[in-house]
């Protein structure tokens with residue numbers, strides 16, 4: 458995600474992987490599950506947007522006889538649509554009239570209900586709650602949990618510009 462690319466720094470002991478740079482949305486849940494399966498010794502945390510999560514939600518389905526990840530947390534930044542497009546040319550205020558339907562693509566999905574269908578534990582937290590949720594080192598039941606954080610697309614363009622101007 459561009460947000461992470463903008464403000465994060467390498468940290469010793471943390472291996473960072475991304476699925477097709479910071480722009481691909483297909484197969485991201487499955488990639489996270491695969492990475493967690495390959496990394497047996499520690500925790501895996503996957504950060505993705507709501508459209509990315511919804512696009513590959515079926516990656517939460519692990520076949521009955523198949524190995525499951527030991528400790529995967531999927532953090533979904535849910536801004537009800539595609540925030541990335543706010544940052545591109547089409548996010549310019551002059552296109553505001555058509556932007557929301559074509560690029561914003563809000564969906565109003567209930568992620569808790571979706572996760573329940575896959576029997577994957579889900580919690581919805583605010584930013585403070587996210588720090589608490591990530592500090593919990595107990596392995597989730599079934600090896601996968603989803604932590605949803607409600608975010609806001611409005612103002613993202615200005616926020617990125619403000620952060621970039623401080624770099």
Ligand SMILES: Cc1ncc(C[n+]2csc(CCOP(=O)(O)OP(=O)(O)O)c2C)c(N)n1
Nearest residue numbers: 480481482483506507508509538539540541
């Ligand atoms: C299969 C596929 N379809 C469409 C796209 C174009 N695309 C790139 S990012 C994106 C939206 C991402 O939205 P979200 O995951 O909610 O993250 P946000 O931008 O809000 O951080 C889309 C549709 C793509 N990369 N792959």
